Amino acid sequence: MSPTPSALAFVPFVSVDNMMKIVHSIGLNEVLKEMVGYIEHDFRRWELFDKTPRVASHSKEGVIELMPTSDGEVYGFKYVNGHPKNMSEGFQTVTAFGVLARVDNGYPVLFSEMTILTALRTAATSAMAAKYLAPKGARTMAMIGNGAQCEFQALAFQAVLGIDTVQIYDIDPQATEKAARNLADSGLKVIKCSTPHEAIEGAEIITTCTADKQYATILTDNMVGPGVHINAIGGDCPGKTELHRDILLRSDIFVEYPEQTRIEGEIQQLADDHQVTELWEVVSGTAKGRSSEGQITLFDSVGFAIEDFSALRYVRDQLSRTGFFTELDMVADPDDPRDLHGMLRRAQ
Amino acid sequence: MSPTPSALAFVPFVSVDNMMKIVHSIGLNEVLKEMVGYIEHDFRRWELFDKTPRVASHSKEGVIELMPTSDGEVYGFKYVNGHPKNMSEGFQTVTAFGVLARVDNGYPVLFSEMTILTALRTAATSAMAAKYLAPKGARTMAMIGNGAQCEFQALAFQAVLGIDTVQIYDIDPQATEKAARNLADSGLKVIKCSTPHEAIEGAEIITTCTADKQYATILTDNMVGPGVHINAIGGDCPGKTELHRDILLRSDIFVEYPEQTRIEGEIQQLADDHQVTELWEVVSGTAKGRSSEGQITLFDSVGFAIEDFSALRYVRDQLSRTGFFTELDMVADPDDPRDLHGMLRRAQ
Secondary structure (H helix, E strand, O other), rough: OOOOOHHHHHHEEOHHHHHHHHHHHHHHHHHHHHHHHHHHHHHHOOOHHHHOOOEEOOOOEEEEEEEEEOOOOOOEEEEEEEEEHHHOOOOOOEEEEEEEEEOOOOOOOEEEEEEHHHHHHHHHHHHHHHHHHHHOOOEEEEEEOOOOOOOHHHHHHHHHOOEEEEEEEOOOOHHHHHHHHOOOOOOEEEEEOOHHHHHEEEOEEEOOOOOOOEEEEEOOHHHHOOOOOOOOOOOOOEEEEEEEEHHHHHEEEEEEOHHHHHHOOOOHOOOOOOOOEHHHHHHHHOOOOOOOOOEEEEEEEOOHHHHHHHHHHHHHHHHHHHHHOOOEEEEOOOOOOHHHHHHHHHHH | OOOOOHOOOOOEEEEHHHHHHHHHHHHHHHHHHHHHHHHHHHOOOOHOOOOOHHHHHEEEOOOEEEEEEEEOOEEEEEEEEEOOOHHHHHHOOOOOOEEEEEEOOOOOOEEEHHHHHHHHHHHHHHHHHHHHHHHOOOOEEEEEEEOOOHHHHHHHHHHHHHOOEEEOOOOHHHHHHHHHHHOOOOOOOOEOOOHHHHHHHOOOEEEEOOOOOOOOOOOOOOOHHOOOOOEEEEOOOOOEEOHHHHHHHHHEEEEOOOHHHHHHOOOOOOOOOOOOHHHHHHHHOOOOOOOOOOOOOEEEEEOOHHHOOOOOHHHEEEEEHHHOOOEEEEEOOOOHHHHOOOOHHHOO
């Protein structure tokens, strides 16, 4: 039962490069499908998680957030920024990294890039929600907003729901061209649209994913017919929404964590007591998802710490499967834990 | 003015090994003195910082905390755990790491180990407070609790205040032996004591730094004479204190951030409106520090995010001075920031 201090001093690190290698060695479609399983598993045990709204530091240019959670055995958090103006200056709008640690002794056990991983988990979460909320047999999705998240959404809905057609639109035609190019060999039929109206024509699922940090109206009320599922992922902070309020009033609304969504989601436009359903209750079978053909379902998604936790758990489980990680000398680990100063002295 | 994406993808990382090299290349005493300067600078501009109590995840074994802050240009946070039982199992009680990032675009600019750095900044903060609070000409310090923090405290008080004698005591004589051994060539006169009473005999400064996660009474009221400065750093979470309540009632109490200290510090034993002075007001000259010879001053220190921020700033400024860092591929940085998927595809 002697501890092995030298091993404890090192924490597995998944760089951007290794994250890409993990994804390619398993296959992107397979990763998205497997990640849906991890997220679903954690939504089923939602009640045992330590939940807290994210800790946000707002500035005029954007926001930096810490998103912690714990299942009682493992603790995880993500650092993530959101800076809408970054794109025009050659930076990512969103970058992220995250950590898993042991609750029993506080030692980190995984440090990982999460810019790519957040894109994957956001797409996987959307697809998981749509399993319970989208109309049966949906084959066509509208994608409004063709930024960094667009292709991941399209591929996740293809892999998990069997979508075969995406109708894509962006205010910037170059973004649409980029997405069409990237999806060219995906097996999806990709239709480039020049108006939002054209994009939603005949679509059973409408995904909105735009990045303006302002109240915007990407969808107006008359654009949304009965029976569709709206996957609204772009509105995710105070003052940033995408849907006209009247759409919300006609929809059955599903959210991750109401305390957070009422501040950051589309429903910040509604009264604080407007009825919403928590997605975990649908996944665990205690609340209904889609219950009629004509119903408009809305997943008002802002992203929650438990999804990042699931994604980090997934990555942790791929370390030995793929071998794509390095080890970081992140934790000082003297032979005698009280002798930190002695360790420092001896290193001289 | 074109951005240089490839450089942005990499974040300077200071490992435990490189942190020790930075300290040794500059000299521990010099590092402690310089760090006092950084902390003092940030205490003087305290009001412009974004302050929030740390975000703690408590379990029966300990606590994991995130401590964020920002000065409007730079954002920083620390991950730190506190697990008192770790020591008996061969683990560090406290391990930590931290990050600095740009507020304007959210990109991380430094990732650093902070187990050693927290020990340094805690000692530097104690010494900085004592500059304003300890009796003039103090030469003898009692150190009760001879764990990982002990030697750093002694050396910081030597470097910054000119202490020449430390009287050390721990409930475990082996801890005292360890500290005496490490301080043997420090130039300090080290007196090993077998009772707390012996340790405080003649000391103008009393530092308490024990790690039990419980209400304890390391100092009773009759042990503390007039005119001393008490530097209480061991009590730092709810239910964990070191001083008898009657000592607090006789002392002028100085704290970092009252909202946090009332929950975590010695003053959790007092009424919520008990008068305390914020240390930053003393440092910036708007409140009095020590004002009479007979006064008992108490720095009820629990550690605050701004001190970590100062310490990370200090490390950042040593990167080019010492060259002791590596670069981590932490941030996905595609040529076109919207083309995250294309970057992933092209890596295949």
